[in-house]
Amino acid sequence: MVLQSRLDYGFNGYQVPYTPRATRSARRRGSFKKRAEDNKMCAFDLLATVAGKLLLEKESPPSSGNASTDEDQGPVVGDTETKESQDENKQLKVEKCDQGSCDRGFIVSELVSQAHDQKFNLKESPHHQDDAHFGFASAITTSDCSEGFGDQKQVFGKTENEMGTLASDVEVGPSGYREYGDCKLEVETKKIIKDESNKSGDIQFGGNMADGCSSDDPVVWDGKPSALVSSDSSAKVPLCRDNSPHSSFPATRDYVNVVSRDDDENSSGCTHPSTTKKFFRSTPRIGDRRIRKILASKYWKVAPKLKDVTLSNTDGELKAVYRNRNSYYRSLRSERNFPIKKRRLFSAVSNYDEGISGKNICLSPERGIDGDVPNLCHKMMHGAPGTSSSVAGSHSSFQSRNSHVKLRIKSFRVPELFIELPETATVGSLKRRVMEAVNAILGGGLRVGVLLQGKKVRDDSKTLLQTGIAHDNELDALGFSLEPNTSQNPTPLCPGDSPRMLPCNSPQPLTSLVTRYPAAPAVVHQGTCDAATELLLANIGNSIESDHDSAPSPTTDMSIDKSTNDSKALVAVPAISLEALSVVPVHRKSKRSEMVQRRIRRPFSVTEVEALVQAVEKLGTGRWRDVKLRAFDNAKHRTYVDLKDKWKTLVHTAKISPQQRRGEPVPQELLDRVLTAHAFWSQQQAKQQLKQQQQPQQQLETCLLL
């Protein structure tokens, strides 16, 4: 088997017994009912994301001995035995990404892959291609197969629990001199990845809690952070010929099993340490619609359940899943998904840049000090797209001189991002991926911690003066940390509640600094919000209710106001997360709390479309389940209904003019094939119906004759 290294969720090596919960069929199809426990995984995701690492690797699709379950596939000619060959040359790894938006003050100022990571060795399994032919298309099949997908690469990454690395570089001082205080967040984890021959990889974390920051934080991990990594060798290379009773579509190709790297896997590459054991009772199944229903994005009533969840299974389940190489595993993974943001996200990014780089007046020290920009700030926070970005690169200033402390947070580092892309992926998609991952992190619900001399300042009501932060000599010892937002209710989050000015003695908790994102529809992708919310929820394990309809109220928790000239006002610190808002507990309860969450939109990639087209060419329309099994068995988030819908849209897309098409452009070649296949199978269907109509007649006739 190819890279089947998997990580087990583990807390100190504790492994929880695997307990199948889904029905066989459910597992097979990858649809399960969502349960509160499923949310556990989300927490992993959040943390993992934080600890994400940008890693690009490529691997060939693992083939599974189990070939396919598709009854129509017929004899499996070449078994999918995997060789352990590695193609080093093909591996593309990006370990570090220090560039990007940092210069511009973008949210993620730095993408740092930290430390000791271990990478999975990717094994490239040469897919065997059998010589079996299927109908007239056999010849083509083989070649096409190898050409198109034989090369499938997969990237596996390992995760490192780098939550702790959410450190902030702080620039302090009125004069602009900088001091950097790095605070390692909470945990330092070690992971051990074991790649059990073709079965699973275990990752165990022996977490060391770094003092300082969060060890004292009740919400944080019990010192046994666990991270899990995912590697999915999902790509399946077709080895079987289809013996489908139906005539096969001309020019059929071998099917390709699309890797589901897109969804969960992406982000899934990482897992997060849990905030609390409680929150993690992992469940093998995930990501289905039903789950979402429970986890309704709009109303996170689900959250409460999490509280009671006990850490039951982690490793065990994963292992089991892995071993079986079936849906269990996959479903588990699927839980950890981050929404894929597309165009919108992009725009959001650009906005971010703008907002942070220069337009975010609220944050600028001068303004803050002068305190003459509150309105503007306010305005921006409410409407300008860029505002949402306010976050990371945020600077807050204090000036010690005029009783003000000038403080500038140069940037928050985003630890590791795990990303996997096919070699053929475009730079644009890479950017998108990174953006998604970043947003997932930021949207996961983070809060800010303040450290002084390495010690966490927990008393939010203390003034800067009291805590000593106001002292110049202390400035260099000041640090900020991003922590998983475990607290139930960070602070007043209703837009109305948030004070726009912060008197020096204001008890305003620092946590409030972590605000939600302004409602910038254009910037925030709904799906993202949901996912983030999910994660946060899981992470927090608290009951949170939010109403998406009203949630996005931009808020600046702190800002300066002239009336407060004499006070040591904290200059506005903008939102830290884009999606956090949706997660922020809203005081009101929603009647619709039981509503279901709409699934995250996951546009089909060209690769997926290709796989779909191939499958349909071979199987025809109307056999979506088979198509799913054949080409998307590993993509849990793609249900047969999704595939059917996609085909429907594809056909439509193919019929309209290119100018009318939206989204990621699908190669005309594929669209042509779509039309051809559609026509072919439609005709086929018509013939079938004719036959069926004729049969009774014939029988009747026969009877009559007799």
Added chain:
DNA sequence: TTTAGGG
């Protein structure tokens, strides 16, 4: 549970 279609 799957299909097939409308929304």
Added chain:
DNA sequence: CCCTAAA
């Protein structure tokens, strides 16, 4: 993508 009637 969602929702559902039908099969």
